[in-house]
Amino acid sequence: VTVLGRDAMLAPLQDALRDAKADEAELWVHRRRSAISRYAKNEIHQNAVADETLVQARTVVGSAVGIANANSLDPADLRRLVADACAAARESAPNADWPGLAEPAPASEPNAYDAETARADAASQADAIKRITAAVKVRGFRAAGTHQIELTEDALANTKGASAYAPSTLAYLRALVTSDTGTGWAEDLGWSTRSLDPSDVAARAIEKAALDRDRTQLPPGDYEAVFEELAVAEVLRFMSLTGLSGQTLKDGRSFMAGRFGEQVTGPRFSLWDDALDARTLAVPFDVEGTPKQRVALVEGGVAKGVVHDRQSARWFDTRSTGHAADPRRYSVGGHAGNLTMAAATRSANSSSVRRDAACSSRASITRTHRTPSARR
């Protein structure tokens, strides 16, 4: 496993930018090593590792922007990439609201990298899976799931002198346990393999599978419902896409549009985005090189704000919150990808439903179908 490091990542970018025939230019690199072991019926059926690189050049000619992507850090390839982005900029129309590239700014130190996790090998991933399947077999159940280890390095440099680099790691373990009557799901996710506990994942999934019996068909209707954490996370993910960015605010699609300072949800709901929280997975700067900031979105049910990249900050005459996101996946305007919802206690929520159950039906939703895990 090779970690290139700050100098090896940034030096070729800065060299390539010296030759840029543009008013402004920026290079962002996302280098990733992803090792995934997938298992089903207690056996690994797919075991893959891939080393890949994404390099994005963004150049500005006048106020017209061009973007080009490739996957090589070779100096000649980088120069060609910058030239391609310049050609694209010359073919694009001027952006009257162009905010300019990011100025140099210090970002927090990376806090989501673990060298031991970066070195995890295929045998260690198989061992974790075998601990799950051994526990499952004892109950006569079967297990399926995924064990993923990622090592990433992000680096950015631009012609205004901004530069940033951060390595990070990710460790993820999932089990779906199937009994004769139902299924149970559990997962662990963190930036270190130390945050994965295969025995506990197995125990939680087995417990849920054992409880999943005597299913009945619920008729359509209104129910009191408890959403477990993964189900809540899925709802928050869609909330992020549809209402927490500067673009959704500009379009008038955000549930907070025109309502800042007003009560927009129940008073127990508070939500914020904080990539610097040690419990989350993040690099401390965004893909424009802006340091990430904590942003209060909803406090006590009151609309407080949305996240911004440099473009949406320009639209709203404010500053970027460091939420520019990979443009291959997200539109301009920022993306809130490190959400935290304020918690009461789990038992308090359940008690509330039990109280309400006297006058209404109730249901517990453990997760929605095909719930992706939290990712950067």
Next chain:
Amino acid sequence: VPERDAQLADLVDLGARRGAAYADARRVEREFEAVSVRDGEVESVTRSSDRGIGFRVIHRGAWGFAATDRRGETSLRTVVDEAFARAEAAASTRTAPVALAAVAPQRGEYRTTLERDPFAVPVPERIALLRAADANLKGPHAVSRRGSVAAYRTRKHLVTSEGTDVQQEIVESGAGVSVTAVKAGAKPAQRYDGRLTRQAGWEFIEYLDLARRAARYRDDVEAMLDAPLAAERPTTLVFTPEFLALLVHESCGHPTEADRVLEYEVAFAGTTFMWPKDRGTLRYGSEHVSMTADATVPGGMGTFGWDDDGVPAMRTKLIDRGTFVGYLTSRETAAALGVPVAIGSARAEGWQHFPIVRMVNVSLDPGAQSYDALLQGVDDGLLLEAPASYSLDDKRQNFHFSTQSARVIRRGVLEGYARGVSFQSLTPAFWGRCDGVADDWELHGFLSCAKGEPLQLMRVGHGAAHARFRDVPIEVRA
């Protein structure tokens, strides 16, 4: 087509010398260009490319896969070491070895037939086409207008330890237009189409006639703003080929993927309700419903010379006059199910991905009557033109779809619009209500069928004709 690649043969030879029961090496180079226009102005001109090698072995009865975009001897030796290490780790969990259904070694080249290379079309020409479409999207209540054209090129070279050595160059072209209209007191209306893609050159973009399509979308959204709510009751529904393409994808394509049967996707994409014991007996739909998987359809987004197992393009029946008869398979899943290779469906999004079972072109077979004759058979019903939001269960047995635009049918004639229409059904119950398929079959292409971990976005094709369904319960929401 790129030159023969001795490096791939060396990798495979090395794999065989180290004791692999099977090895393959796949080099993939991809290019992409897109131009988009928003509200009449150029929003972006984007170019991207990548290239790399994926190496796969069966060693000690298990798969191992490693991929890299780094060049040089050291990187390639590392890829071999890592593939073997992953196979050995997987083998430590297995009770039975991976087996591959037999396929004769393949040699040859495949390339998309093009009239005009979409990458060679000057950007100003692409922009002019999009601006012409944008002009037609303008309506009294349009608040957001977008249009885009894109070109894709994939070069692949596959070499296997069984003697297969095949090269392919696939070029695809796509376009889309969308418009959103807003009016005080009315629910916003939106028309869009993200499935206008084909394995073809710029001639397909011209065939689409984006300007005419844009005018139709503009008229649709303006009409939908003022349309009355539909009546909530069982009714006759006629679906456009565009709508049915998605229904076929979700309710037939996915549940016939053999890896779902083997539970390989149970913890992510899901399983199926179409099990091996059901083949030949499960009543999937009415006698009017036949569906075919076909990797040979000219222009299909799921068309190729060989899949990533090296299986040549084939066609096979999945649904025959309403009865479930076949699966989409890879060599591994065909062997596991004990069936011969009737269709090669092992495909990887890129060099960095392990090939898994994916749809090719999965289509509803055409009927014999004209679309007009189909409409004449509707006294009171709705034409659903394009899907909006939708959801499905993990077995693809139960689904819910809403629509962007619904037209009212009275005595065989289209009369105005209705809004708020959605429907929910079990898959066999829905297709069982089909009482006619027209002969106006057309091909649609999807760019991003999502499946697998890491997530792989796959191009797939779907053909369909207008079709009619009786007594479908619909839901109506304001």
